Amino acid sequence: MSDHDEAGRERPASEAVRRSLARILAREETIHAWAEVDTEGAQAQAREIDSAPSRLPLAGLTLGVKDIIDVGGLRCEFGSPIYRGRLAFSDAALVATLKSLGIVVVGKAVTTEFAFLNPPHTRNPHNLAYSAGGSSSGSAAAVADGHVDAALGTQTAGSILRPASFCGVVGYKPTFGRFSRAGVLSTSPSLDTVGWLSKDMDTTIRVHDALGGEPLGNAQARFGFFHGVHAMTAEPAMRLGIERLAESLKATEVPSPPMLLDNLHATVMRYELRQELATEFLQHRDQLSPLLKLYLEDSPIQRADYLGALEHRDRFDIERMFAGADVLLTPAAPGEAVEYGTTGDPCFNRLATLLGLPAISLPFGRGPKGLPLGVQLIARRNQDDVLLATARRLDLHLRTLTIDPTR
Amino acid sequence: MSDHDEAGRERPASEAVRRSLARILAREETIHAWAEVDTEGAQAQAREIDSAPSRLPLAGLTLGVKDIIDVGGLRCEFGSPIYRGRLAFSDAALVATLKSLGIVVVGKAVTTEFAFLNPPHTRNPHNLAYSAGGSSSGSAAAVADGHVDAALGTQTAGSILRPASFCGVVGYKPTFGRFSRAGVLSTSPSLDTVGWLSKDMDTTIRVHDALGGEPLGNAQARFGFFHGVHAMTAEPAMRLGIERLAESLKATEVPSPPMLLDNLHATVMRYELRQELATEFLQHRDQLSPLLKLYLEDSPIQRADYLGALEHRDRFDIERMFAGADVLLTPAAPGEAVEYGTTGDPCFNRLATLLGLPAISLPFGRGPKGLPLGVQLIARRNQDDVLLATARRLDLHLRTLTIDPTR
Numbered sequence: 001m002s003d004h005d006e007a008g009r010e011r012p013a014s015e016a017v018r019r020s021l022a023r024i025l026a027r028e029e030t031i032h033a034w035a036e037v038d039t040e041g042a043q044a045q046a047r048e049i050d051s052a053p054s055r056l057p058l059a060g061l062t063l064g065v066k067d068i069i070d071v072g073g074l075r076c077e078f079g080s081p082i083y084r085g086r087l088a089f090s091d092a093a094l095v096a097t098l099k100s101l102g103i104v105v106v107g108k109a110v111t112t113e114f115a116f117l118n119p120p121h122t123r124n125p126h127n128l129a130y131s132a133g134g135s136s137s138g139s140a141a142a143v144a145d146g147h148v149d150a151a152l153g154t155q156t157a158g159s160i161l162r163p164a165s166f167c168g169v170v171g172y173k174p175t176f177g178r179f180s181r182a183g184v185l186s187t188s189p190s191l192d193t194v195g196w197l198s199k200d201m202d203t204t205i206r207v208h209d210a211l212g213g214e215p216l217g218n219a220q221a222r223f224g225f226f227h228g229v230h231a232m233t234a235e236p237a238m239r240l241g242i243e244r245l246a247e248s249l250k251a252t253e254v255p256s257p258p259m260l261l262d263n264l265h266a267t268v269m270r271y272e273l274r275q276e277l278a279t280e281f282l283q284h285r286d287q288l289s290p291l292l293k294l295y296l297e298d299s300p301i302q303r304a305d306y307l308g309a310l311e312h313r314d315r316f317d318i319e320r321m322f323a324g325a326d327v328l329l330t331p332a333a334p335g336e337a338v339e340y341g342t343t344g345d346p347c348f349n350r351l352a353t354l355l356g357l358p359a360i361s362l363p364f365g366r367g368p369k370g371l372p373l374g375v376q377l378i379a380r381r382n383q384d385d386v387l388l389a390t391a392r393r394l395d396l397h398l399r400t401l402t403i404d405p406t407r
Numbered sequence: 408m409s410d411h412d413e414a415g416r417e418r419p420a421s422e423a424v425r426r427s428l429a430r431i432l433a434r435e436e437t438i439h440a441w442a443e444v445d446t447e448g449a450q451a452q453a454r455e456i457d458s459a460p461s462r463l464p465l466a467g468l469t470l471g472v473k474d475i476i477d478v479g480g481l482r483c484e485f486g487s488p489i490y491r492g493r494l495a496f497s498d499a500a501l502v503a504t505l506k507s508l509g510i511v512v513v514g515k516a517v518t519t520e521f522a523f524l525n526p527p528h529t530r531n532p533h534n535l536a537y538s539a540g541g542s543s544s545g546s547a548a549a550v551a552d553g554h555v556d557a558a559l560g561t562q563t564a565g566s567i568l569r570p571a572s573f574c575g576v577v578g579y580k581p582t583f584g585r586f587s588r589a590g591v592l593s594t595s596p597s598l599d600t601v602g603w604l605s606k607d608m609d610t611t612i613r614v615h616d617a618l619g620g621e622p623l624g625n626a627q628a629r630f631g632f633f634h635g636v637h638a639m640t641a642e643p644a645m646r647l648g649i650e651r652l653a654e655s656l657k658a659t660e661v662p663s664p665p666m667l668l669d670n671l672h673a674t675v676m677r678y679e680l681r682q683e684l685a686t687e688f689l690q691h692r693d694q695l696s697p698l699l700k701l702y703l704e705d706s707p708i709q710r711a712d713y714l715g716a717l718e719h720r721d722r723f724d725i726e727r728m729f730a731g732a733d734v735l736l737t738p739a740a741p742g743e744a745v746e747y748g749t750t751g752d753p754c755f756n757r758l759a760t761l762l763g764l765p766a767i768s769l770p771f772g773r774g775p776k777g778l779p780l781g782v783q784l785i786a787r788r789n790q791d792d793v794l795l796a797t798a799r800r801l802d803l804h805l806r807t808l809t810i811d812p813t814r
Binding site for chain 2: 072082083086089090091092093094095096097100177179180181182183186189190212214275276277278279282283303307382
């Protein structure tokens with residue numbers, strides 16, 4: 001089968017789907033990235049896109065959708081036995097929008113249980129003994145292993161950037177609220193953010209542009225970096241790599257954000273997760289993982305403390321943190337992927353999530369185990385255009401640079 | 408059948424359900440308050456509650472649930488033919504919590520299409536030629552006509568307080584974010600608020616207390632009122648009634664909130680509704696009502712304008728508006744219920760919804776057509792306890808007062 005039909009017309013979507021399905025067939029038994037693959041639906045959608053009167057902006061791209069996001073007609077089980085057999089009636093708003101732009105949904109990507117911490121059976125494609133991270137585990141692994149060009153994920157703590165870093169792909173968490181969550185499982189209304197993981201910066205930006213994102217522009221961003229407690233306890237390869245990168249970018253040092261922000265994030269997330277998962281906790285407690293059950297059964301956060309945390313967050317002086325820089329440079333994760341059987345620590349990702357700032361993880365090197373390392377960029381709220389333009393430049397910069405963080 | 412079983416044990420839930428179902432049977436053909444009545448489910452739930460080892464706090468109360476809120480096993484069709492046959496897999500978080508407290512869900516109450524403005528076929532129980540208001544149309548009518556003790560509703564502009572005012576029941580919109588929206592249709596993430604309509608203040612407060620609301624206390628609240636443009640264009644009976652009420656409560660005059668707030672609300676709602684209803688707009692446009700279709704097809708709000716509106720909202724000086732008062736007193740609607748075939752104007756409700764303030768509508772008299780009039784109370788954010796305590800006192804005050812706004 002070629003990229004063209006008998007009449008010589010291009011059929012980029014069908015060809016992309018053919019490649020995607022072949023790769024999944026060859027690799028899924030090893031990687032376990034998928035909750036469901038929709039072979040027939042994907043092929044039908046591709047035929048429709050290829051026969052559209054004009055070429056759609058995302059034609060030729062394939063998409064995985066994290067299994068806490070509805071795709072009409074497919075099961076959506078939130079990674080939990082409680083929801084086994086749950087069929088989504090219609091597409092989530094963002095899925096419908098992406099489909100209308102010509103991207104083909106190939107299937108539902110594995111998520112951790114309710115996008116929380118309990119590890120799923122997804123493997124890291126770079127080394128099967130390691131974790132793909134979470135909670136967007138299948139999304140990261142599927143993109144890293146070449147099953148799809150991009151995958152939707154969500155982040156409440158570090159659920160897009162951490163797996164992206166572990167799997168060596170680009171993971172983009174937009175500004176809080178940038179894209180609709182309609183049709184997406186709610187776990188924490190003040191934090192949950194939908195974004196996507198992609199094989200490269202071009203794809204990340206192509207999706208952003210098609211969705212009506214602000215044009216990127218060309219202004220040079222000033223980089224800032226800081227020595228926080230987390231950075232000092234990161235794996236040496238990650239720490240050294242980021243320091244060298246900061247140096248090569250002439251990043252200026254900015255004040256370390258207070259550790260208190262981590263506590264605020266924990267307070268908000270614990271309070272809200274318990275509210276949002278009330279049905280599961282009240283009616284199906286015995287079908288929760290021990291880890292989630294323990295978390296929900298812990299002494300509840302008082303409402304006054306929750307409101308205090310939100311207020312503190314809203315008053316936090318973001319300008320002081322940026323200190324004149326446009327984009328902050330930090331590790332995207334403490335180091336290389338953790339071992340299979342856990343999803344790793346989101347300690348570097350809570351900052352941007354709590355404050356609603358756009359953030360992206362870019363692969364920039366490998367650690368001593370030969371696994372990818374990711375650098376995180378963080379920009380001001382609603383400056384997704386600055387973030388992505390800077391990430392694109394950094395991506396080019398990285399190609400001219402040899403950073404070997406293991407030495 | 409009595410309130411007690413053969414062994415002399417109370418069975419308040421079963422008795423309440425029996426009365427509720429009998430009333431619905433007698434009246435539904437006239438009122439059209441229900442999308443679905445769950446006779447068997449309600450009876451089963453009541454038996455379970457009545458046989459619980461200890462009496463649950465809401466035992467003996469019956470509940471209707473607006474048909475944009477999921478109840479597991481029942482259809483939830485959002486008032487739209489697009490979702491005909493959609494079955495909810497599980498309870499919305501708030502529904503599960505209320506059930507666990509002993510309230511029985513009797514059925515799904517009629518909503519306008521996607522909780523927007525297109526009028527449903529629900530009638531005003533006080534006079535069938537008039538509207539029950541919207542979008543929580545069935546919730547208001549069912550409570551007003553004695554089908555259930557309370558009903559869940561949602562408000563994005565005036566969808567709880569306006570129908571409550573039209574139907575002469577208590578309508579309570581909590582502080583934004585106070586109760587979980589998990590399992591509730593999203594139409595505007597910055598505005599959508601879940602609340603309830605009840606037959607009286609006692610029921611309103613009983614539900615609030617059971618849900619872990621802050622204890623009400625007894626402090627005397629200072630009332631404020633203002634002469635805004637809306638108030639001046641309200642029906643004379645409403646305007647005079649509120650003025651007399653303000654006088655009898657020694658309310659102090661506070662500055663009128665700027666009309667600009669109405670525009671900000673419109674900007675936020677139009678931008679977000681279009682995001683949230685992307686699937687329906689892209690895939691099922693011909694099944695939208697002409698009214699909603701027109702609204703969504705109108706030239707879109709630019710993102711910069713939307714962000715500007717949110718920023719303006721967040722900077723608005725709420726303390727200046729309250730000017731030392733604790734609770735503001737305004738009409739809950741422009742006047743008596745409008746005629747059947749429309750849902751009325753939410754102009755008095757946008758203020759509290761936009762600013763996330765808790766608000767309540769209390770019936771306080773009747774207009775020249777003999778239909779109920781509602782007074783709205785608005786308190787500071789997260790002062791739901793002050794709001795409800797004040798409403799309870801006002802409710803008692805109203806019993807000692809003869810306000811005849813028609814003279």
